[in-house]
Amino acid sequence: MPETTPDSSAQHPASAQQAVPLIELDDASQVFHVKGKDLPAVSDVSLSVGPGEVLCLVGESGSGKTTTARLAAGLASPTSGTVRYEGKDLAEMTRAERREYRRAVQYIHQDPYASLNPIRSVHSTLAIPLKRHGLARTTAEVDERVDELLTTVDLTPPGSYSAKFPHQMSGGQRQRVAVARGLTLSPRLLIADESTSMLDVSIRVSLLNMLTKLRTEDGVGFIYITHDLALAKYFAWEGRTAVMYLGKIVEVGPTQQVINNPQHPYTKALLEAVPEPDPELAAQKKSGGGLVSAEIPSLSDLPSGCTFHPRCPLAQDRCRENVPVLEPVPGGAVQDVACMVVTNPRPDASAGSAASGAAGSAAGSAAGPAAGSATGGGGAP
Numbered sequence: 001m002p003e004t005t006p007d008s009s010a011q012h013p014a015s016a017q018q019a020v021p022l023i024e025l026d027d028a029s030q031v032f033h034v035k036g037k038d039l040p041a042v043s044d045v046s047l048s049v050g051p052g053e054v055l056c057l058v059g060e061s062g063s064g065k066t067t068t069a070r071l072a073a074g075l076a077s078p079t080s081g082t083v084r085y086e087g088k089d090l091a092e093m094t095r096a097e098r099r100e101y102r103r104a105v106q107y108i109h110q111d112p113y114a115s116l117n118p119i120r121s122v123h124s125t126l127a128i129p130l131k132r133h134g135l136a137r138t139t140a141e142v143d144e145r146v147d148e149l150l151t152t153v154d155l156t157p158p159g160s161y162s163a164k165f166p167h168q169m170s171g172g173q174r175q176r177v178a179v180a181r182g183l184t185l186s187p188r189l190l191i192a193d194e195s196t197s198m199l200d201v202s203i204r205v206s207l208l209n210m211l212t213k214l215r216t217e218d219g220v221g222f223i224y225i226t227h228d229l230a231l232a233k234y235f236a237w238e239g240r241t242a243v244m245y246l247g248k249i250v251e252v253g254p255t256q257q258v259i260n261n262p263q264h265p266y267t268k269a270l271l272e273a274v275p276e277p278d279p280e281l282a283a284q285k286k287s288g289g290g291l292v293s294a295e296i297p298s299l300s301d302l303p304s305g306c307t308f309h310p311r312c313p314l315a316q317d318r319c320r321e322n323v324p325v326l327e328p329v330p331g332g333a334v335q336d337v338a339c340m341v342v343t344n345p346r347p348d349a350s351a352g353s354a355a356s357g358a359a360g361s362a363a364g365s366a367a368g369p370a371a372g373s374a375t376g377g378g379g380a381p
């Protein structure tokens, strides 16, 4: 079976509807070479985000979220595939086009410790891009805009923070400076990489509400990256969510569908792992998300066929041999999913045989509804 991920074009409701998206990744891959081995950190990822849209990338650590974001932000060039801003291939941009792209697409780094210059005050961190791009010319204009930005990210009164250096602030305060810097150039697309992870809940909610306002009122597009599906639900409820596993998108669709009606066994496991405050509901959750194994395979030695098969409670023999393709789910669900058991269900005597022992019972309990919904809705071929 060919290994492809279809373009997020307007052919499917899980995809962006804009004629020319702000950002588009088309079969983009990034292979790192470490100690003589290839690490395919991102493989054939296609996605697009238009003005006012939000796409949330979720997945475990090492699934390729940041690498994908860095490709979209032009911080790395894809090993293969294409990245386009407003339809223009980044690799073919003129200097002027690149400059506009650099202004319009801002990446907020997941690690503010690493991204803020330790010898630059908060004021100078925010003032430099404003001056460089001619967005504030006089000292008074610069000061006013810096104060506005600090207020926007709840660093108030701004005068208390302007003169500080990164080492004089907490992790959460640094993270807010990083967000403020992302806003300095009035971007059209913001790539927020775990940008609220160090904030306490009230600050996080206020920052997310501020970012939502940028999206709904100013039409800013977002790629929002998080481990936390509860945050995806909060920030991208009206947008789309793409679930990544070992460098590939395994499920993508409207967030409401992906969360309320997940189709891929990995998405289901991630949702099972979300902490549940109600003790009765928590007791119903499967331990380990219902996965056969908690161990994430190494990128340098990927399992054959579907790379999720050693952990998958639904794995069949064919999963070890064939690479699943990201394709629409048959029946009512509107998302795309890379799981042959969901998209191409057929009787398989070996269902669950890749799992063993307790895993086998997990397969038994999980296989019914998943296979049932795909078969019942779309009709097995």
Ligand SMILES: Nc1ncnc2c1ncn2[C@@H]1O[C@H](COP(=O)(O)OP(=O)(O)OP(=O)(O)O)[C@@H](O)[C@H]1O
Pocket (backbone or CB within 6 Å): 032, 033, 034, 039, 041, 059, 060, 061, 062, 063, 064, 065, 066, 067, 068, 110, 227, 299
């Ligand atoms: N510069 C690099 N050189 C070699 N390997 C890298 C490099 N950057 C990332 N990787 C590897 O690529 C894989 C994907 O990394 P990435 O940072 O994109 O994952 P992530 O989903 O953002 O993880 P996290 O949730 O921990 O931030 C990981 O195995 C990582 O170790």
Ligand code: SF4
Pocket (backbone or CB within 6 Å): 265, 266, 306, 307, 308, 309, 310, 312, 313, 314, 315, 316, 319, 324, 338, 339, 340, 341, 342
């Ligand atoms: S059922 Fe097979 S194809 Fe689907 S996720 Fe599991 S191992 Fe992969």
Ligand SMILES: [Mg+2]
Pocket (backbone or CB within 6 Å): 065, 066, 067, 110, 193
């Ligand atoms: Mg990351």
